[in-house]
Amino acid sequence: MPEMKLSCDCGALKGKANIAKPSIGNRLLCYCKDCRTFAEQLGKGNQVLDQWGGSEVYQLPINSVEFEEGKDNISCLRFGEKGLYRWYAKCCDTPIGNTLGANMPFIGLISCIYCQDTSKDAVLGEVLGAVHVNSATSPLPMDDKQKQTPFWLFPRIIAKLLMWKLTGKANPNPLFTNGKPNCQLTIVSSPTELP
Numbered sequence: 001m002p003e004m005k006l007s008c009d010c011g012a013l014k015g016k017a018n019i020a021k022p023s024i025g026n027r028l029l030c031y032c033k034d035c036r037t038f039a040e041q042l043g044k045g046n047q048v049l050d051q052w053g054g055s056e057v058y059q060l061p062i063n064s065v066e067f068e069e070g071k072d073n074i075s076c077l078r079f080g081e082k083g084l085y086r087w088y089a090k091c092c093d094t095p096i097g098n099t100l101g102a103n104m105p106f107i108g109l110i111s112c113i114y115c116q117d118t119s120k121d122a123v124l125g126e127v128l129g130a131v132h133v134n135s136a137t138s139p140l141p142m143d144d145k146q147k148q149t150p151f152w153l154f155p156r157i158i159a160k161l162l163m164w165k166l167t168g169k170a171n172p173n174p175l176f177t178n179g180k181p182n183c184q185l186t187i188v189s190s191p192t193e194l195p
Helices: 033-041 120-124 153-166
Strands: 003-007 014-018 026-030 055-060 065-069 074-079 085-089 094-099 107-110 185-188
């Protein structure tokens, strides 16, 4: 099965994602304030965010991801008690990805964790579209199809989540054990206004 190498900026955390074919997941742009805040809080805004404040995310089944080196560098935070689990490498503050919880078969890997020794388009497919476009820092160019939300994108995301759940893709989970994160979880307040 084809693999995509994963690595933090300093190389202390290394892993892989098994991707049978590009259509296994959803490659998209997210413009939500919490994703932007996460990147900025880690000091990675310039690396992660585009000029409109969006980050590239690749959603795939959590059991497709494996960390082989530096697992003790994985940290997690949430914006409030009900926010997404947001994972990063504490050795160099590289964002890893977002998960919904221990029993959900999903991770949204953030683009800076993929090692790009091959074309992202070849491995992950093209960007399907954008979500939370109303939260962009400035109006998105309407002639860029990647910056639009196609009507079929949300049904596709939900269908994949359901399929991954029904086919047992929540386990093994490299980030949770017995329903709890494998590291100390930090709860932080989500700022109402971004810097």
